[in-house]
Structure formats: structure tokens, C-alpha cells
Amino acid sequence: MSSRKSRLAAAIMVAGALTVTTACSSGHSNDSAKSGASKAPIATTSISVGTADDSKGPAAPEPGAKKGGTVNMIDRDDFSHLDPAMVYMNYNAEASLLFTRQLTGYKTAADGSQKLVGDLATDTGTTTDGGKTWKFTLKDGVKWQDGAAITSADVKYSIERTYASFIKGGPTYIQQWISGDDYRGAYAGPYDGKGLDAITTPDEKTVVIQFKDVHTDANFTLAMTGYGIVPKAHDTKEEYDKKPFSSGPYQITEHVNDRSLDLERNPNWDPATDPIRNAYPDKWHMTFGVQAQQSTERFIADNGDDKTAFSFHNQVHPTYIDKVKADEKLKPRTLEGLTPYVDYYYINNTRIKDQKIREALVKAFPHQQTRQLQGGTSYGDYATSYMSPTVLGYESYDPFDVLKKPQGDTEAAKKLLTEANAVGQPIVYAFNNTPLQQKVTEAIRTNLEAAGFKFVPKPLDSKTYYDAIQLVNNEFDLYWGGWGADWPTGYTSLQPVWDGRVIQDGGQNYAHVNDPEINAAMDAAVKIADPAAQGKAWAAIDKKLQDKAYSIPDVYQRSLSLYGSGLGGVKFDTLAGLQSPLNIYVK
């Protein structure tokens, strides 16, 4: 993403692919930077499913918080989408929390652990047949910004309209689970008057969703902003992306493209119905076009309006990391945490079929050197698994001793390469042509050449980087990419990227791994009802991927960011890897 500095950053989400698009291709070039203390990966138990009691409003109050005031937000990019159905990027979704509600959502406890609770629904949904049919009941008193009640028909309509042809870029899980992979062929959206039979509304308050197959974590899926609700009466189709109708605590007053977004209170939002959102400030003023270097300087200087400013996405610029960490005065307003993103260096398995050669690549890879170039421990923790530690079921496993030798074991790699009779094997490494990535390439070149590979660097333009590596018949052997789970279970963490049946141009299986054993194991894992047991199954798949050295997991990305001294309640949202707006108040 940098990219970066370039970065590219999380902004490059390549939409449109059939199955799962990119929840989270995160940026490289950028600003990924974080914690000095490189804490142990957080425990996998931090995510749980809440009860109906947990789903009751109001949200747990923030100690010392008071109402009122205006909170400023500074960031690099404007939100690319406001229509919930098109929101997939974490950055857009985080802002949408302020004006869009879903059936379910995540509630963060004071200790940072997160719980899935009912947002519009009274609980996290019930299923009587193991996950094929899901029933949700809406709370009393949930309203649109014009005061009209939110009904089950609205929920049904919101899912129906995600089938419409103008909805590009949002998640497609629910649609495919209801109607199959070619879901647009099965149903064209609600605009010609036809409804979707799989979703029924027995009464004003009840929605029943019927899937073709078992999906035990569908209630997590429905927490995505992409399944946020849209009112039929105010649906302006394409225009809705510019000004959505609010169901949350704030409504949009003004949006100037690429410049600013202003929010004010929605008088019809009732805190008693909302277990997630603490709406302390009266207004939000968000401005865009601020690069990470600028925002870092502004937060350090802490002048004027910047005192009450935070930033969803801009992190501490890598060159400032040491300075920020060394400054005791900045400590109280520094946020650090593990994001859901895992960085991989994908090995193109169509071109490199010999497992020994792949193992040699894994062994030789200079994790320490590349990480140091991008911010050190603040950039991330060394990764060995394909699943992030933020995902339910994560287990640490290191078959190639990467953690013992993060600087790369070129000797061992050379031995493997000799055994495979492939010394001098050319490795075409495609990279985003930014100054930072050129240096990263140098570090990789040094190690791979020492291990006996012939290194061929291929600089690609930042704008077309993803397009180029997403071609199935691309001519590269090794390329960087990131992935973050859409919700914290193994399914969304692994299936979109490692399922061999989703290999296609523009798809997310960058490594072109098509292992029947893994495909079958994935199908089996989805059907396990118990979340913990399912987590174990996914961890087993993860280990299999590692054993075969299908790619090189690089780091679990961390985040290090600052905010103004005049704000309280700024928290780090580990599910999105961003600063959360939900508990922010003006001191």
C-alpha cells in the first residue's frame, strides 16, 4: 500500500471479483507502523458472541466522558463509498458506524475484547438447523433519521438491493450463500418489483434468511457495513452513494468530495436501542488530503483544531516512529495495536511447482531487513501463519524456523536449492515502484542471490500493481500482497485467498494454490457448528498451507497512531485496524 508511500494503502481495493473481493488489501507504501514493545500476539479468545442481554442499549459509558463539542478527523483519502452496499474497505466501514446500522455489530469492552451483539436485532440471530436458516428479530424503537420505524421489510430490501447491477465493490457473501455464485443471474434486484423469496418477513419485526448451505458464522457476516440498512422510500440508487439516509446517531450535513464531510446529530436515534455507539460529540468535521507525514507533524504539534482531531487511518509516518516512541509527552495519546492484516509475499504456484524451491524461498526471505525498512516492530510482528492472531482459532506454528532466523537462512536455502537441482532458478519479483519498495527489493535481492537464486526485479506502476499481479497468467514468481479477514473467523481469513476453486483473473488467490486436500478441508470446516472447533479446523488448514510452503507469510501488521490532546475515549479497533470513533469525546 504505500507504498508506498505511496501507498496505495488500504485504498487499493480491487473490487468486482466474483467471489470474495478484497476486504482488506492493505497498503504497503504507507504508514504501517506500531508498538515499540512488540507484544505477544493477542489471545484468540478476545472475540466472542454476545447474548440478548449484551445486545441491549445503551452502550457502556466511557469513564469521564461528556457530551457536546466538535471532533475533527484528518486523513489522507475521502471515503470512496457511503452507500453501505458498496462499502468494503475498513476505512469506509469505520466511518459508516456513525450513520449506518446493521443487524449485528461489535461491542468493545473496556479491556479491548470484542463481542458480537445484536445492533438492530435483539440478539445475534438464531438458527434451528445448524446455520442454514437464520432468524433475526428487530428491536423496538429503532428509527430512520426522519422518525419512521425501521422494519423487517427494510432489512429485506437492503439485502435485495445488493443484487442490483450498480452495486459494485461491496461484499458478496450473503448474496452467494442465498443464490449461488452467479447470484446476479438468479435475481436482478428489487427495482423491477420482484422480491427475493429466500428472505421472508413473517411480521414487522422478524426477518428470516434462508441459505442454500450451512453457514454457521452468517451473523458475523451480517455485521459488515456492506449489509447495513437502506430505506426503500429514500433509496436513490446510484445517488445514494453520495448521501445515505441515516439510521445511526449522526446524519450527513455536507460532503465536499475529497475535501470534507460534516456530520450532525440524528435526533431520531435512540441510545437505548444501541449497545455499540456512544455518541458524545455534537458534530464531526472530517477533512481529507492530509498525508501521513503531515498528520504526524500536526498531531505532535497539537495546535488549535488539531487538539480535538483524530485520524481513522493515517498512522505515524515510518520516519517518525523513533521520535514518537521516545517522546513521553506523546505517550498518553498514542494508540498501538495489531490489525487484522497479514502481509504475504505470494509465491506464484503456477510457475514454481517444486516444493523444495518454495521452501528455499521461505527460508531465505529477509523478514527482519524488510521490516526494518518499513518501520521495524511497529510495522508488524513476524508472521509464520496465514491466519492472523486476531482470528478465532489462531495457533502459532513455525515449521521453517522463521522466528529463530528472521534475517533469513540463506545457507539452508542454498542447500534446499541444491537438492532440488535448481541453483540459478530465476525469481521474477514484481514490486510497486516506490522509493521505499525499491529499497525493500534491494534487501530481498541480497538474500535471494546469496541463496543461489537469479533475482529479476520487475517494477510495476502503483496504480496498476494489483491489476498486474491479479492476472492468473502473470509472468512473476513472487509478489507482495496483504489480506485481512472480513470478520474474525477462519473462513474469511483463508477461504478467499487459498481456495483453489476461486482462482481467476482479478481474484484474490494470488498464489494460485489449488490443493484438493485443502479445498476439501475448507468445505468441511465451514460446516462445523461450534466456533471453537471450527477455529481448530481452520488452524489445521493453516498448518497444511505452511507445511507445503505455498507462500511466505511476512508480518502481522501493527498500527501506531496519534490523536489530539483534547480528545478522550479514542480506542483502537482491532477488527478494522483503525482508530474507532465510537467512544470519542471532547475533554
Add this chain to the structure above:
Amino acid sequence: MTTPTGATTDGDTPGSTSDLPDNASADAPADPGFRGLSPGKLMWRRFLRDRTGVVSACVVLFFVLVAVLAPVISMLYGNDAETHYGQNDPTLLTDSGLPVAPNGGMSGDFWFGLEPGLGRDVMMQLVYGIRTSLIIAFATSLLTTVIGVALGIAAGYLGGKADFFIGRVIDVLMSFPSQIFLIATMPVVTSLLVPSGQKVPTWLPFVAVTIVLSLLGWMGLARILRGTALALREREFIEAAKVTGASPMRIIFKEILPNLWTPILVQATLALPAFVTAEAGLSYLGVGVSEPVPDWGRMIAGAADYLRTDVTYLLFPGIAMVIFVLAFNLLGDSVRDAFDPKANR
């Protein structure tokens, strides 16, 4: 970093001492014994009296020597430009890649400090960076001079349609916003020269930058020469040559060209520093010579990020660049004054 244009329109250069009275005194003492000093010797004498010129010539010579002797310097100094010292030795750089030692990691081992990130030796990067700059600048100056001379004289001497055609080409090229054009053409030139799927050879960025810079760098010289050739064409000695049946080739090369050496040399010396900055500018903007070839422009661009955290890293390439370009420019001015003391007076 504009590409060089007519330098004869430059104003007076402070520090140039040659002047009309000087010339008179230069010639006067020579009167008794050395009555007929050649123009070359006269020019050399004038040049030696120009202190700024001599000093900058020494500086330029120093830079050229450093570039030529880079491998020797590397051997004596003990470090090279490619090794990632900071990454191989964890005590040199912090976890996020900044030099641990103060002043950008300056020490007995690394005189100018370490590059943040990769931890290469800044001094050797600079030394090898001079090579990059000089090779490209010299090659470009040579190429633009050849093109400029050929087309300029041809246009001036041939006149008519040839003059019209070349003149319009010059007009068109000069109306291009050079910086934007350079940025836009660099990737195109690179992709034309390398088949996809193959490694970009080290020499390629050099050739690509040289071609791109040359493409937009020859017009100034060509215009000046066209003007001069136009005037010479009407002079008696040319007419005499024509009457005796000399071919146009012979007239251009034997009759006109020898009269144009002064503007050509002056233009070329002034163009050189301009190309150095233009090359650095391209690299600064990320379209010039890429890693791992050391390059000043790229160093300065990278160092700008560390302005607040490691200013030493910006200091060395910055100062080196200023001295280098200043010396070349002053030398160019002195050469002009020495060759052509009456210009612009």
C-alpha cells in the same frame, strides 16, 4: 532544472575578472618577444587570471577524479556502496531503521554516516553517485552538442526549406514543458528498450535518461549556431569557397565549423551542470536511475523524509550537489569569459 538554453543571454558573472583593459594589458607585455600569441594561448592566459575559474576548475577536477577513482577509494576506505552494513549489523540501526549513533551514524568506520533503512555507507553512495551523474551528464552533453551542431549549422547554411523545417521542429520541442515531458517519456523509453519478463540491465537507465534528456536538450545550441551560420554564410570567404566549387559538406565542415568552436565549447560547458541537475531532478521525482545504482537525486529525495529525524543524511548529498553544480556553472562562465571576452559587454 531546465534544459540549457542560450547561455549567451546570461548576465554578467560576478567574479569573472577578464575585461577589456585586462586584455589590453595581456597583449601589451607580450609585445617584444611573443608577438603572435595564438587565440588558444590567449584564452588560456585569460582563464588562468580568473581566480574563480581556476578554483572551480580544481573542484571539478576533484569530482572527476573521485568518480574515476571510486573503486580505489572504496578499497582504501574499506567500505563499498552496495553492502547493507546497517542491516547486517544490528547495532548500527534502530529497530525502525534510523542510525543509532548521533549525526546520522557518523563514525570512524562510516565517515559520512549511514543511510537510514538499508544502512549503506553514505560516503560511498556519494562517491559512486558522482559516477552516475557525470556519465549521464557527459554523455548527454556530447549527444546534444552533436545533434545541435549538425542541425544548427545545416539549418543556418542550407536555409530555405531545411531551415524552415528544422526551425519549426525546434519551436515545437521548445514549447514542450520539459519537466512534464521528461517524466512522461521516461517509462515509455524504458519499456521500449526492455522486453517484458527480462531483467532490466544496469546500463539501461543510463541510456534511457541520456536519450530523454538529449531529446529536449539540443535546441538551444542549434538555435545559436543557426544564427551564427546564417551570418557567416553571407561572408566573403564562404562566397569565395562557393565560387571555387567547394561542396556544401566541405564548406560546412572546413569553413563554417572552425568559426563556431567558441559558442559550441561554451554552450557544452554550461550545459553539463544543467544536465547534472536535470538528471538528479528526474531521479528525485522517481523516474531516473533506480536502485541499486547510487544516485544523488534519489538520495536527496529519500533524505527529505528524514528531515526531522536524521538531517545529516540530507546534508551530505545536499552540500555535495550544491558544490558540484556551482563549480561547474562557474567554470562554464569562466570558460565563456576566457573564450569570448567581448560577449555581453
